[in-house]
Amino acid sequence: MSNTTRPPFVPSHMAPIPGSSRKHILAIDDELPILELLQEYLKAQGYRVSTAANAHEAKRVVEAEAPDLIISDLQLEDTDGLQLIEQLRIMLPKTPVILLTGVLFDPHVVEDNLKWKISSYISKTAPLQSLVDEIRRHIGR
């Protein structure tokens, strides 16, 4: 789907600081520019952000330090986003998950079919502030 060069691993500067009091968010997307933007914006909002470009990296981050919230794209390099979300929710059943995707869903479809898998759905065409509002609604500042 994308010609964007994917990061081979999570850069060390993107790794969270263990023990920090700031809320920890895991962002999963196969497009590096998206991950960089998310990390920059959410850090400015006071969150610690870990990034993962695929399912393998996402699981590794979750095992290292459980996030307070997960943001995931729908289409990933090595798996389907919804499938990964199901696997992560088995590991972290109480952690809220926001589906952030460019694939446009009908809100009714989301409400009827995806509400058991995800906590919120945000289109990538929506402003970042709406994503932050949704994050705050789930985990606060």
Place this chain on the structure above:
Amino acid sequence: MSTEPTPPPVATDPTLRRVLLCFGLILAVLVLVVAVSLNNLSRTVATSDWVNHTHALITELDTLQPTLTAAEGELSRYLLTADQRDHTDYQNKFAELGEHTDVAIALCAGTPAEQQQFQQIALLLAKRAEVASQIVQLKKAGEAAALQRLLGQDAESHDHRELAQLIEKFRATQTDLLSARDRTLYLQAQTTRWTVLTGLALDFLLLCGAAWLIRDALAARTLANRLLQQSNAVLEEKVTQRTAELSATNAQLAAQSLEDRWSKQALEHQNRYNLLIIDSISDAVFVVTKLMNISRLNPAAVHLAGFEPVELIDKPLARLLSTDGAKDPAKPTFDPLARTLSEGHELRDRAGFLATKGGQSLPVRLSIYPLRDRDKVVGGVVILKLSAPATP
């Protein structure tokens, strides 16, 4: 060529100028006092030397008459005893008188008036010495009559009285001068005293003035410093406030910048995704304008028609596609399809022919779907499938 900036001229502090002026005046007064005092001291020393000189002269004057009387007494004794020892005493006394006279002459040497005045005394003393010498010679010669006559003449002379008057007059003159010099010395001492006291008083007043100026300047500077600190505090508060505002604005701008980048990214992603959908369809898809000119085609359409996209973009679809298999592709024979969009309805699974770049006319099944934007037809999508080869 580089021009270095010239430093701004240093503003001279008026208080500093005044203080420096005060200290300059103090220094000038001190120099004046010292100069006047040194001058008075020199004059006092000179006067003191003269006083000593006058005292010495008076002392010499006071010794002249007693020495003369003693010498003449020794002469009288010699005349009576004719003893050589008395003769020697007489000579010694006159020698002593001569020494005193020489000393007095030396003391008068610097002053012509005194020198002239003492000359008369010296002549009288010389005359007395000459008379004594004649008496001794007559005595030694044994000329009693001549001796008697000379002594008689001498007794009648007024040399002693004249000498006493001259010495007294000379002494009175010197005493008057001594009194005048004493007054001068007193006046000089008074002048020096007043000069020093006046100088000290002036310096004290100037020092007080300088101290007042310094105190005044320090008070003004303390006040200015306090005002400056207050201004700095106000300024710092404003800077802090402004910095906070700028930081907030900067944060807003940064957030806005991220939002813009996010929107652009999302738009690119969405566009790419939409194109991906069209390009992924294995049927030939042509996106056309409302006038049926080709605006986009997918790889399957390129492959089917054999034309490069650049050869077809903005060209009428009717040149490729017809419903009746017309041999002249340049002839506009596809009006039914154009009417489909202008009338805004769909056309599904209709038979047609596609003219390829290689000159073939391929039988296809075509469908046309209008693109509606808020109930207004802005273009259409044409999908072609190759017809199954005709069954013989």
